[in-house]
Structure formats: C-alpha cells, structure tokens
Amino acid sequence: MAQTSQDQSVLSLLTSPQILPFFLIALVYAVLQIIDRTDVPKIKNLPEIPGVPLFGNLLQLGQDHAKVAQKWSEKYGPVFQVRMGNRRIIFANTFDSVRNLWITNQSALISRPMLHTFHTVVSSSEGFTIGTSPWDESCKARRKAAATALNRPAVQSYMPIIDYEATKSIKEMLLDSKHGQIDIDPNAYFTRYALSTSLTLNYGIKIEGNVNDEMLKEITHVERMVSNFRSTSNNWADYIPLMRLWPGGSTKPQEYRKRRGDYMHKLLNMLKQRIADGTDKPCISGNVLKDPEAKLTDGMFSQHRKVTQHVLTVPQARSCL
C-alpha cells in the first residue's frame, strides 16, 4: 500500500509542469542513445562518412551503394567507415586496399556476419543448418568438402555435362532464331545452361525441357529472390532492428523460403526414387544419401563418372560460400 502511494507520488512529480519537459528530454535522449548505438563503436584514426541518427549513412547510400561509395573514396580515401543503421561497416574501394584487407589479412577476415533477413528469416528452414556461415569447425569441414568436389581435376571430369548443356543451348538458339533470321534474347538459354549443369552435378537431374520449362522458371526466380535477401543494399531490417517489428516484413522472405524448400524436397525425392529404382546417375547428393558415413576422400568424378564419397549435404555446402 505504502509502495503504491510512493509510486504515485513519483509519477505525479515527473508529470508536474516543472519537471515534465526535462523528464521528456531525458527520456528521448536515453531512447536515442539506445537505438542510435552501433554494434562496434566509432573507430579512431579511420575516416568516417558523416551521417544522421538512426539511419547513419543508409539514406545517402541510396540504391547504388557501389557508385556512392566509389565517389566517397575520392574524398575520404580508399578505406573508410560508414554507419548503416546500427551497424558499423568498413568499406574498401580500391584494388590495393582490397588486396591488403582480403588477401594479406585473410586469416583475420574469414568470417561472415549474421544478417537478419537472410540468416534469421530465409535460412531457418526445413531443418537445414544453413546460415551457420560464420567461421567454425563445421563450416570449415563443409567448405573443404565443397572445395574437393569443385577442384580442378574434379571439374575436368564434369566436362561432359558442360559439353551437353552448351550444345543444347546453342542448338536451341539456332532453331529459335530460325538460323539467324530472328533476333533473340540469350538470357534464358544461358540461365538454363548454368542451372542444369548445377542440378546434374548435385542431383543427377537435368532440366529436360526447353527454356520455358516450369521448374527452370521457378528455381531461377526463387533463387534470385533469395539471393536478394542476402544483398547488402536491399534489406534495411538488417540494419535497423525497429524495422523488424513492421507487420508483414518477413512475409516475402518466408514465402520464398517455403517455395525453395518445396523444390529442394522434390529434387531430393526424385533422386531417392531413382536410387530405389536403380536408375540414378552419379552425383554429389546421391553419394551422401547412399553412404552418409562416408569419409572425405579425394572426391573426384573419374573419367568413368564414378563417384567417390564425401560428407557434404548440398544446402549445407551453400551456406559456407
């Protein structure tokens, strides 16, 4: 009882006309201090681009971050710090400064930040441990496995796939252009070339149809949208935590997460069916499915397209790139 009356008296004091303005100013100041903090405090002896509270330099960076930062480097030097919302970012803008930071300092610069949209909303799906892309032992192992599947000798053994896909695309362009009489947009033919090569390597499944194939269109569209959720200039919620409260803000990322899960499962089920029927082609996922305990060996497709085994699940590998 005494407590309550004391609370009330504090409250009435704070709301009294003499005190209220000061209280509000202090409150606003405290709130600003909290929402205006950056993950890393300002770094001394490194040029900083002047910005505004809360947004930092986000508004100035606009849509063309690369071009705006290039312009800034003329005035502020090759390396500077910016604020994107509550994150402090170091931008490197010249060939030599990138070489120094990314190559000379490569052991220090080996991890990746967790970004809200990509790591929390898009990737937390379907039991895949995607999104653990900060550097750790598991990421190291997965990157090593992927590197083995994609090293020079391994890639040489994939050339029949490239032979097939390049021929298919050029033949279709030849026919669709009526042997050069009609102008064509080369985009779809080369998108299929890249996707079908990748699916054949991963699942032993080709895009059998032409450039209007439904699965081709769906995967191409969804993967592009998902990659944009990883873009450093497309997702303000990555930088301004308050924006994550926006209703419906994660609807799109979640929709694409589901659509991505759908075809990943479909591809995997197709592969499982083929393994059961004995009609599967050697591929990276098939290898893991058949022998999940397999140790990482030299991971090479031989000329006879025989596969040796390595521990690698496809969605996992991707998160480490």
Add this chain to the structure above:
Amino acid sequence: MVSAGLDTVPGNLIMCIAYLSSGHGQEIQERALHEINKVYPNNDAWERCLHEEKVPYITALVKETLRFWSVIPICLPRTSMKDIKWGNAVIPAGTSFYMNAYAAHYDDTHFKSPYDFNPDRYLADDSVDDAAASRGTPHYGYGAGSRMCIGSHLANRELYTAFLRMIIAFEIVGPKEKKDEAVLDALGCNMYPTSLTLDPKPFKVGLKVRDRVLVERWIAESEERTKDL
C-alpha cells in the same frame, strides 16, 4: 550449391554476348576467331575446348568480362575475427567489411583505362588459375582471400566453353530494332539496382550462323558423345 553460380554465371555470359554484339564487339569477335583458328586450324575447337584451355585470348575475355561487369558489385560481407591494422587505425575483431568490387575494378591506379572493355589487358597474365595467378588475383569477380568463391574453376570452364563455342558458331551482331539494343554499362545494365547479383535488362542480338554445315556437324558429334549422360 544449386544456387551458387546460378545468377552469376549467366550474368557474365549474357553481358559479354551483349558487348560482342556492339560495334567494338565486332572487332573483338574477329580477333578471337583469328586466335582460335591459329590454335585449332582443323575446325576441332568445339571439342578440344573441353579438354584444354589453350586460347589465351578467350581466357583473357573471361577475365575481362568478370572484371568489367562485377556481377556482385558489393561482395558478400565479411566479419573480422582478429584486430586488423589499417594505417594508424586498429579495426577491432567483430567488425563488418564490405568489398566494393565495382570500385576496385574501375580503379585507375590499378587498371589502365578501366572504363574500356579490353581483354588484352589480361594477355600478359597467362595463368589460368585465378586463385594462384602469378601476378596476383586478376580481378575480384570471385571475391578474394579465404572465402573466395569455391566454384571458380567450374565457372571459368563454363564461361570459356560457352564463349569459344558461341564465337565459332555465330557472328553475333546488334539487333534489327534499336529498342532491343543492350545497355552495356556495368551498373546501368542491371534491372534491380539493389539486387545482390547483376540481373541484366532484357535485350536481343542477331546470330548469323558462320557455317551451317560445320555447326550442325559439331552439334551432332556432341549429341553422340553425351547420349548416355
């Protein structure tokens, strides 16, 4: 791995084809064809390119394409795990780093006339392996350092094969209608400025078949080779 290289490889391929269809692109095609015929006088480049990468001009064309369009203009971000010194500053562990690959690729203290598309700039560097190039990393099209693109060998082979085959099969020319012409500027050609990777604006090209009999023979031979795939 399904999506790695899915939008980047086509982005590079398509923009190089767009460039080849331009006025200056005609000169590049002529030169490239000459260089290919010098190495392969017996019309077998279509098949030989699967086993070897022996036309330095095409390798240089791949590198120049990767530089010129910087398909990921701001590379995937990094975080430091140890303090890094830059001049008098100590950047603490746990700080995010963004590589402006676009600006690095157009850095005129490193590249002579960076706004010109010029494969010759890479001819002096005859190494094929971008990760171990004798003269250092030729471009940041695959990023750089410890988390550099792991699929660069595959991507290089996909690009080399496609360029070489397109050039020997077709004379790539501009479209009949002006509205179908490609935008060639590295950032201007992108449909969505805030996308992670370059998504080229639609355009068209004309494809004049150089030698129909020969092209149909190459296609038939490839189909025969890969019929069990």
